[in-house]
Amino acid sequence: GGGGRDAEAALAGISGAALQQVAHGIVIAALFFLIGILHARAATHDLKAFGGLGRIVPTYAGLMSVTALALLGLPGLIGFWGLFSILRAAVVVFPAAAVMGVGGMALTAGYVLWKLVQRLLWGPLDRVRWTGLADLTWWEQATVWPLVLLMAGLGVYPAPLIDVSGAAVVALLQALVVP
Secondary structure (H helix, E strand, C coil), X not given: CHHHHHHHHHXXXXXXXXXXXXXXXXXXXXXXXXXXXXXXXXXXCCHHHCCCHHHCCHHHHHHHXXXXXXXXXCCCCCHHHHHHHHHXXXXXXXXXXXXXXXXXXXXXXXXXXXXXXHHHHHCCCCHHHHCCCCCCCHHHHHHHHHHHHHHHHHHHCCHHHHHHHHHHHHHHHHHHHXX
């Protein structure tokens, strides 16, 4: 009956939440690192001060774009699998939450794509202020590339992450159910 389906969906949702925590940790680490680099070079966190940086710091722009898309849960990147599992489970267990979740994802996508990607990287460039801005150094790239490769690698082939998180969730649930 519906009880078994609800239990399977709940397990999928909890597994998805575990996947999402790992994905979030990887993506946010890269995002904070990249934002920190920009702040160190420009001495401001004000996104309105930037624009068009993709023209002068292309490596930074590419890595920031991939990181932003992973944050949104784009298929093929690490954030997709956890979000997909959570939403799939929510549709079965609590459909209103699924609708709210999709709405929140749409608002987040709009903000990230407009503010972070479009405005920061591809908007109008203040050539006077930002022309001398340096792109990523080799050591900065050596720090962020492994995170970006994890985003892409586990987005395309998530089985290792799914196996580990699924086993952990099952063990957790068994420990909670069995006295």
